[in-house]
Amino acid sequence: MEALGRHLIVEFYNCSPEKIDDVIGIEKSMVTAAKKAGATVINSTFHHFSPFGVSGVVVIEESHLSIHTWPEYRFASIDLFTCGDEIDPWVSFDYLKEEFAAEYFSTMELQRGQLHHLKKIEVKAPLSRGLQDKKVKYNRNIWFTERDDNVALSLRHTGDRLFSKQTPYQKVEILDTYAYGKVLTLDGMIMTTEKDEYAYHEMIAHVPLLTHPTPEKVLIIGGGDGGAAREVLRHENVKSVDLVEIDEVVIEASRKYLPTIASAFGNPRLNVHIKDGIEYVKQLRDETYDVVIIDSTDPVGPAEGLFKPDFYREVYRSLKPDGIMVTQSESPTFNPPVFQEIYRTYREIFGLNNVYCYLAFIPTYPSGMWSFSYCSKGSVHPLNDLDDEKAARFTNSHPLKYYHPDMHRAAFVLPTFVKELLKYEPKKTEVVA
Numbered sequence: 143m144e145a146l147g148r149h150l151i152v153e154f155y156n157c158s159p160e161k162i163d164d165v166i167g168i169e170k171s172m173v174t175a176a177k178k179a180g181a182t183v184i185n186s187t188f189h190h191f192s193p194f195g196v197s198g199v200v201v202i203e204e205s206h207l208s209i210h211t212w213p214e215y216r217f218a219s220i221d222l223f224t225c226g227d228e229i230d231p232w233v234s235f236d237y238l239k240e241e242f243a244a245e246y247f248s249t250m251e252l253q254r255g256q257l258h259h260l261k262k263i264e265v266k267a268p269l270s271r272g273l274q275d276k277k278v279k280y281n282r283n284i285w286f287t288e289r290d291d292n293v294a295l296s297l298r299h300t301g302d303r304l305f306s307k308q309t310p311y312q313k314v315e316i317l318d319t320y321a322y323g324k325v326l327t328l329d330g331m332i333m334t335t336e337k338d339e340y341a342y343h344e345m346i347a348h349v350p351l352l353t354h355p356t357p358e359k360v361l362i363i364g365g366g367d368g369g370a371a372r373e374v375l376r377h378e379n380v381k382s383v384d385l386v387e388i389d390e391v392v393i394e395a396s397r398k399y400l401p402t403i404a405s406a407f408g409n410p411r412l413n414v415h416i417k418d419g420i421e422y423v424k425q426l427r428d429e430t431y432d433v434v435i436i437d438s439t440d441p442v443g444p445a446e447g448l449f450k451p452d453f454y455r456e457v458y459r460s461l462k463p464d465g466i467m468v469t470q471s472e473s474p475t476f477n478p479p480v481f482q483e484i485y486r487t488y489r490e491i492f493g494l495n496n497v498y499c500y501l502a503f504i505p506t507y508p509s510g511m512w513s514f515s516y517c518s519k520g521s522v523h524p525l526n527d528l529d530d531e532k533a534a535r536f537t538n539s540h541p542l543k544y545y546h547p548d549m550h551r552a553a554f555v556l557p558t559f560v561k562e563l564l565k566y567e568p569k570k571t572e573v574v575a
């Protein structure tokens with residue numbers, strides 16, 4: 143060879159869109175491609191971007207292999223740069239062409255470090271305490287990223303997908319992350335993680351259940367991971383919980399991979415209905431429930447209808463006269479217009495003075511600051527009706543990690559900017575029904 147290395151610049155067209163959007167599969171293929179070519183893998187770093195696309199690099203002792211994919215164009219752009227006579231980048235090329243099911247391609251081969259331009263000098267190796275003799279450990283660095291146009295949150299994971307299924311409603315996945323344990327994602331959005339789920343589930347459940355005087359019948363819309371049901375069922379006065387989840391795969395995956403969150407399934411007080419929550423509430427008799435909890439996903443995809451006024455009117459109707467509805471109401475920091483619109487809708491239905499906002503800190507949700515709404519049909523007040531002693535007794539007799547009566551009260555103390563957002567009243571023409 144007349145150069146230090148060879149560099150193939152590869153364009154793969156008409157690839158399988160699924161394959162080139164699968165960060166875990168791509169990392170495996172790129173690492174295998176490197177090994178097949180005879181290279182020694184040192185490190186791999188791969189990121190998936192929502193909604194689509196993967197970027198990644200495999201660092202090899204003999205240079206690198208890198209990839210950037212555009213599943214929406216069925217296109218993958220790949221660099222295969224190898225040094226030394228023993229490594230053949232064309233072996234990697236052939237393998238990857240098959241792996242990504244590329245229908246056609248273009249390539250260009252460059253000679254890197256052309257020898258006739260180079261003059262070798264003696265470089266003294268630094269003192270190294272013998273480390274250079276140790277076998278380099280291959281270090282995988284694979285990242286899940288939830289991102290919108292301007293903000294992203296990335297979690298490093300093991301690179302082994304525990305569960306992945308495209309259902310008629312959404313893509314349900316479970317990954318094993320280093321910082322937050324197992325994570326449930328729906329369409330690439332984090333729903334819950336083993337390490338921080340308690341904040342969300344304790345706050346969505348105990349705030350209404352410890353202010354309602356006699357919460358016996360509870361409805362949960364969504365919440366297929368089971369975390370909200372687990373918390374609700376800690377209350378002994380609750381006689382029955384109806385959990386209405388549209389996608390049974392969410393329950394299946396959670397039961398199998400998130401058993402500590404899904405521990406309520408199988409409880410005789412829990413009735414699971416695999417149904418669309420919107421249809422479920424329409425057929426309810428008036429004044430059925432004491433507490434309704436809306437544990438939905440974000441207002442995109444299957445949960446979109448759970449953010450519409452018609453749905454809340456039905457929920458209102460299904461509440462007993464002193465009933466309470468609590469919802470996850472998105473982030474005031476991440477998405478202020480959506481947050482404002484949600485509260486405007488609730489006030490229209492429950493009345494201006496019967497809707498309260500409270501906050502909790504959930505590190506893996508966009509911005510970390512998450513809001514819940516507390517909407518009272520009658521006069522049950524989230525603070526005036528909290529019996530601190532009873533709440534303290536409850537807190538002390540369960541292994542809670544977030545909720546306690548002071549936290550309950552503190553959660554309703556809002557930062558100035560949130561108070562300002564809640565003053566918003568759109569002009570009639572702006573109202574999106």
Ligand code: SPD
Binds near residue numbers: 331333368369370508
């Ligand atoms: N952006 C994430 C919002 C998710 C709200 N629901 C989560 C379900 C947990 N039980």
